[in-house]
Each structure stands twice: as C-alpha cells, then as structure tokens.
Amino acid sequence: MLSHKDNEYLCRVGPGTPMGALLRRYWTPITRSVDVPEPDGPPVRARLFGEDFVVFRDTSGAVGVLDELCMHRGASLALGRVEGCGIRCLYHGWKFGADGTIMETPNQPDPRFRERWRAPAYPVREVGGLIWVYLGPPDKQPELPRYSCMVERPEGEPRRPPIRVGYRHNWLQGLEGVVDSSHVGILHQSEVQEAKDGDYASVRIIQDKFPTADDAPALEVRDTDFGFHYAAIRQAETAGDERYVRVTAFILPFTVSIPPGTSMLIWVPIDDYHTVQYAVDDGVPLDEETERSFLRWLGLDQNILDPDGFFIAPGQDRAAMAEGRSFSGYQGLITQDAVVTTSMGPMYDRSTEHVVPADAAVLRMRRLLIKAARTVAAGGAPIGLDRYVSTEKISGASGVVHANSDWKDLVPGHVELTGGRP
Ligand code: FES
Ligand SMILES: [Fe+2]
Structure with missing residues (x-):
C-alpha cells in the first residue's frame, strides 16, 4: 500500500513535478526511427512528460526535436515543411535547424532577431531503432545507455522496428x-x-x-x-x-x-x-x-x-x-x-x-x-x-x-x- 500522497508523487510527471524532474534527467525514447523514416519527410508530433514536441529528419538525415509550437507566435511546427536542412513554420515561414538555429525569418529581413534567439531544441540520439531525447538541465546531460540487446544492425541491413x-x-x-x-x-x-x-x-x-x-x-x-x-x-x-x-x-x-x-x-x-x-x-x-x-x-x-x-x-x-x-x-x-x-x-x-x-x-x-x-x-x-x-x-x-x-x-x-x- 502507498499513501495517496506518495501515489501522486510517483504518478505525476508534468513540468514542475518531482517525478517529472527525475525522469527528465535520463535519455528517453520519443519515437521510433521507422516513424520518421525519410529525410525531408513529414514531421511527427510527439508528447512526452506532458509536453509537446515536433520530431523531424532533415535533408542530411539528422533528427531534430523542437518544442511543437513555433517560437514566433505559436503555430504548430507539426504542420510545417521539412526542407533545406530545417523545418519551416507554415504561418510566417520562419525556418529552424535541428539544433534550434533560426535559419530564416522571411517576414523580418533584419538578421539581428534571428541571430539573437534560438528555438528550444533538445539533444537527440538514434540507437536501437529508437530516437532518444534528453530534456533535462544541459549541464547534467548523461551518457546515452548502451544496452547490449540494442546493438546496431550492420550498415545497410534492415532492422525490425521496436x-x-x-x-x-x-x-x-x-x-x-x-x-x-x-x-x-x-x-x-x-x-x-x-x-x-x-x-x-x-x-x-x-x-x-x-x-x-x-x-x-x-x-x-x-x-x-x-x-x-x-x-x-x-x-x-x-x-x-x-x-x-x-x-x-x-x-x-x-x-x-x-x-x-x-x-x-x-x-x-x-x-x-x-x-x-x-x-x-x-x-x-x-x-x-x-x-x-x-x-x-x-x-x-x-x-x-x-x-x-x-x-x-x-x-x-x-x-x-x-x-x-x-x-x-x-x-x-x-x-x-x-x-x-x-x-x-x-x-x-x-x-x-x-x-x-x-x-x-x-x-x-x-x-x-x-x-x-x-x-x-x-x-x-x-x-x-x-x-x-x-x-x-x-x-x-x-x-x-x-x-x-x-x-x-x-x-x-x-x-x-x-x-x-x-
Ligand atoms: S508562428 Fe511560426 S513563423 Fe510565425
Ligand atoms: Fe504480463
């Protein structure tokens, strides 16, 4: 048996909860590689610990995880276009790289805005057919776990998805x-x-x-x-x-x-x-x-x-x-x-x-x-x-x-x- 208070402590994972803070200290799978297969393919909306993200694979094959809502004025980037090594918001065309760099702001030609800011982006790894993300404090980022059962398939050979x-x-x-x-x-x-x-x-x-x-x-x-x-x-x-x-x-x-x-x-x-x-x-x-x-x-x-x-x-x-x-x-x-x-x-x-x-x-x-x-x-x-x-x-x-x-x-x-x- 667990007290009602401890039950709440264990179960609730949103921002600001103690369990949420614990979970954010570890690498976490956000989706599978097979769900974001192609460079420049459709982005995927993903929810984790009560927060919403967008996952996309850019032209080079690198995966980006950003906050779902565009930092400009909040349109969902899950509606966006993935092109030219970034994801472009449909609303005013701001374009972001996988690392959060603001690449273009078509409705604001002055580059000082995009140079000053950065979109919330998170460290990403791809191992075992999963896309892992780290959402914790940047100075506390741990090593990605290397479980032996998740060994990589030889280059070019297919993987049965998780x-x-x-x-x-x-x-x-x-x-x-x-x-x-x-x-x-x-x-x-x-x-x-x-x-x-x-x-x-x-x-x-x-x-x-x-x-x-x-x-x-x-x-x-x-x-x-x-x-x-x-x-x-x-x-x-x-x-x-x-x-x-x-x-x-x-x-x-x-x-x-x-x-x-x-x-x-x-x-x-x-x-x-x-x-x-x-x-x-x-x-x-x-x-x-x-x-x-x-x-x-x-x-x-x-x-x-x-x-x-x-x-x-x-x-x-x-x-x-x-x-x-x-x-x-x-x-x-x-x-x-x-x-x-x-x-x-x-x-x-x-x-x-x-x-x-x-x-x-x-x-x-x-x-x-x-x-x-x-x-x-x-x-x-x-x-x-x-x-x-x-x-x-x-x-x-x-x-x-x-x-x-x-x-x-x-x-x-x-x-x-x-x-x-x-
Ligand atoms: S809301 Fe995304 S570019 Fe304006
Ligand atoms: Fe069982």
Whole structure:
C-alpha cells in the first residue's frame, strides 16, 4: 500500500513535478526511427512528460526535436515543411535547424532577431531503432545507455522496428506489470503452456520454456548500481534440488530487461494518463512464419491498436474460458497485460491495495523511484547517474540452477551495492 500522497508523487510527471524532474534527467525514447523514416519527410508530433514536441529528419538525415509550437507566435511546427536542412513554420515561414538555429525569418529581413534567439531544441540520439531525447538541465546531460540487446544492425541491413504500444493509463501501472513475475504463470498461463508445448522458435525472443508448474515464486530483490535485479525462484520441473529462476533487471527510471534477457521494455510517460511501451531487441528480421506466430503470441495480430497506436480492448471470449481453451478470454501477452492494467483506471490509487510478499519487486521499485526523485529535488544525482554504470552488461536472465547456487551468476552485469540502498 502507498499513501495517496506518495501515489501522486510517483504518478505525476508534468513540468514542475518531482517525478517529472527525475525522469527528465535520463535519455528517453520519443519515437521510433521507422516513424520518421525519410529525410525531408513529414514531421511527427510527439508528447512526452506532458509536453509537446515536433520530431523531424532533415535533408542530411539528422533528427531534430523542437518544442511543437513555433517560437514566433505559436503555430504548430507539426504542420510545417521539412526542407533545406530545417523545418519551416507554415504561418510566417520562419525556418529552424535541428539544433534550434533560426535559419530564416522571411517576414523580418533584419538578421539581428534571428541571430539573437534560438528555438528550444533538445539533444537527440538514434540507437536501437529508437530516437532518444534528453530534456533535462544541459549541464547534467548523461551518457546515452548502451544496452547490449540494442546493438546496431550492420550498415545497410534492415532492422525490425521496436514494438510500440500506447496505453490510456498512467505509466506506473504498465511498469509495475513487468516487475511482477508472479502473474506470468497465472494471467499468461495459456501462452506459457503454448511455449512449453512447442512452437519455441517464435516465442524465444521474450520467453523461454518456463519449465515449472510453480505459481508462487519466492522473490529476492538485490539493489544494483542501475536499480535492482530481482529473482523469481520456482521449483523446477526437473529434479528436487533444482530451481527455475527468472531474473529481471529494473533500470531507473522506466526500463526493464525481462528474462531471458534478449529484449528490453521501456515505459515512457506521455502525460499523467497516457503511456507508450517500446519493446526493443537486436532488430534482426524474422522469417515470415516466425514473425506471424510471434505477433499472434503477443496478440498484435488482432485489431488492438487505434490509429494513434493506443490499445483498445477486444471482446472477452467467455466461451473459450468456459471450454478451457483460454484462461483469460483474451489472446496474446500484450492484450492480457493491457486489459488488466487498463482495467485499473487512468491512474490507479494505490492507497486501497493489499500487497503481499510476492509484490516485493513492485514495492522496491516504487521506493527507489521516490528516493531518486527526492535526491534530484535536493540537488543530487539520481540512481544510475550517481556513478559509472556499465550499461552494456545489464540484462535479465533465466535458467535452471541448483538450489545451493547463487542466481547472481546468471547475470554477469550484477554490481551489488554493499549494504543495498537505504
Ligand atoms: S508562428 Fe511560426 S513563423 Fe510565425
Ligand atoms: Fe504480463
């Protein structure tokens, strides 16, 4: 349980909020490369932490992120023309470079105006099929994380774009769902069974064989330099002394490397009531058949996204539930997670919940986020930015280990903090 006050503290991300200030200290995906594909193509409107931006790819291929509303008199630059290494506002034709330089002011020939000002522009990087932006104080800009599962594709070879799903609810609801191992064998049991029964190639990207029938894992959380690792430890199907362990890495502020560690899920707050999840991996294209069954396993073969890419719930198949064909009546992992987190409302008030030891990782995550936001509010550097972190080594993992061995061995990037964090 969380007090109503702490719930608000965690959930609200707009300008001037403590959580908003924390989130702005990290690099954040604003959209996917595939959504702004061509130089001089149409610009894209993007919302992040309750603020509006325009994203465009200029003639040279460089991506710019500017405030959406033109600095002259506020027309949306998302209506603008991308041309000649800049974006031109339709209203009076002011033209801006990706770095915010004012290139032209056709209604004001005197250059002193454009030389004096600069459009609000933000540092941008393109890695892992995502466009990352930094919105924090310029003197605090950190290194871009280099997660190994997001290695670049060889020059000229195609990349399977990251999966993008929008949700009409607060970011924390989504993020909590992916540090919550104890729901996997319950909510997703039909898909887990399918993974066990075969068709393994199509699902191995985000899931292994789940060799256990144990639905009540013991949870161990250990703080690391980037956040924490937590292990969900289950009795393995194999022998008495073996444990099936799923280790998940939570990387502040909103990234999770789920077992088996080949992909990462990033939960980006769009505003207090909208969230976008990106699922990113090495981007290696799948053959047609594998791609199809992978999308079906996730539920993305159905019409579950509206034209803006936000989740809309399909009907619940009560007949399939009654006949034992489906536990949840929904098909696919993303559909199941999304109906559950959406059912909690636009911003769940955690002051009415009843948590148990199986929720330990969720509770630890909230604690670390609150602590990090307080650190930033007090002028300090938050978790993950307060010391050097080898981001390329961070990964979740899964495996069957002997009861006496340490699950830490499954995750070589585990840098434990002596004594943990207070
Ligand atoms: S409002 Fe954009 S140029 Fe005037
Ligand atoms: Fe799930």
